[in-house]
Amino acid sequence: MGTITGMRVVRTSLDTAARLFLDWSRDPLWRAQVRRMDVEPPGRAVTGQRIVEELRFAGLTFVTPTRVERAGPTFAEYRGGGAAVTVSGSRRLEARPDGVVTLVATLDVRLRGPLRPLTGLLIPSYRRLQEDDLDRLAAILGDGVPDEDLTSSRSRPAAGGHR
Template structure:
């Protein structure tokens, strides 16, 4: 299992940031490799919420059922998996006294079955993708277009 944690600081309201960051139905707006995200029922993360993510990564398509295990207004913990991958992680949006919000996305990922040996090989690519995705999220939240 590989853990990947990324952080970004954005000058915005924590509620506005959490409204996008903690609503998995919004992921296709900022996670470029997400092809489809089915959320039962769409909206902010809440305990027991069921999610099915279709992600295109490293030339492969992964369809991963996921469930929200714990949710608060500014954080959520999730876990999922399929025959090809096991994932879990957290998302947190925390405000500071300057009016900035720190967004933290952490994911534990392990490929399974015949793909298992590729986990360590693909981890750096996944880390880069997560970093780009958080850049996309910051751009979305601030209205700044990325080049």
């Protein structure tokens, strides 16, 4: 579908932002279409970490095995894919001196096989979806989420089957 980049600036600590944004097992808390997220080893992104994401988009279910290719305390870069889609991208955090953190999500999505002709039609929808997800993430971080609310199972389904 192409590369989609979104950015939000949130008044929170770098550590709090990293605990939510750089731990894929917590994606169901803020990404609306995520149905399941399996992460091995569990926790914050590390180089070599394996992620299997199941999400619902455009009436279709996508299961995407992904691997974290590089990671550090404030970033993760990933690549993966399956029969219907390939993905790559990054999540980055930047602490600013004024007490806010900039979150940047970059995603490159490519549809494959019989879905490939739909690529042009789906780009605007996926861009809106990512923007809405980042708004949810910013709201959660801006509200000062307690640690116990950030705890989730490694493959927690979204509330009510979707969010």
